[in-house]
Amino acid sequence: xxxxxxxxxxxxxxxxxxxxxxxxxxxxxxxxxxxxxxxxxxxxxxxxxxxxxxxxxxxxxxxxxxxxxxxxxxxxxxxxxxxxxxxxxxxxxxxxxxxxxxxxxxxxxxxxxxxxxxxxxxxxxxxxxxxxxxxxxxxxxxxxxxxxxxxxxxxxxx
Numbered sequence: 001x002x003x004x005x006x007x008x009x010x011x012x013x014x015x016x017x018x019x020x021x022x023x024x025x026x027x028x029x030x031x032x033x034x035x036x037x038x039x040x041x042x043x044x045x046x047x048x049x050x051x052x053x054x055x056x057x058x059x060x061x062x063x064x065x066x067x068x069x070x071x072x073x074x075x076x077x078x079x080x081x082x083x084x085x086x087x088x089x090x091x092x093x094x095x096x097x098x099x100x101x102x103x104x105x106x107x108x109x110x111x112x113x114x115x116x117x118x119x120x121x122x123x124x125x126x127x128x129x130x131x132x133x134x135x136x137x138x139x140x141x142x143x144x145x146x147x148x149x150x151x152x153x154x155x156x157x158x
Contacts, residue, residue: 010041012042012043013038013042013099015046015047015103016044016103016104016106017048017109018106019048019058019069020046020069021054021069023069027073028076029135031076034132043081044080045081045082046074046079046082046083048073048082048083049062049066049089050066050085050089051065053089057089070084091112091116091119092119095116095127101126102128102129103120104129104130104131107133113129116129117129
């Protein structure tokens with residue numbers, strides 16, 4: 001999946017990544033903002049974390065399978081391509097394969113942001129990193145909050 005250079009295609013390649021479990025408005029807004037970074041002719045490629053990666057990094061399995069999460073993300077009109085990450089998590093290999101002009105990070109991706117910046121610096125890449133802020137204080141703007149609310153509602157029914 002090595003991309004042609006942006007000079008050849010005149011298209012910016014933007015890379016976003018995440019779990020995207022229980023797809024919600026915060027995810028959609030994040031990807032819409034990432035697409036804006038790409039510009040009119042830009043391409044937004046989204047890496048969806050593997051189930052194994054989610055379990056290792058978050059300590060729990062996602063609600064939805066990796067294939068379902070990838071298909072949902074790819075169905076969004078702002079996403080040009082959604083692909084699963086590597087079986088063994090390696091953001092450096094992803095960056096080298098896709099060769100993005102910009103890696104966009106969500107407000108909650110601080111630890112991965114440090115890693116991305118380190119890789120870009122160590123490999124002397126001409127890739128920028130841009131953080132996308134949080135969109136609202138709506139309590140259902142995160143998968144963990146959606147799960148919490150479902151549990152609360154379930155407990156009330158008992």
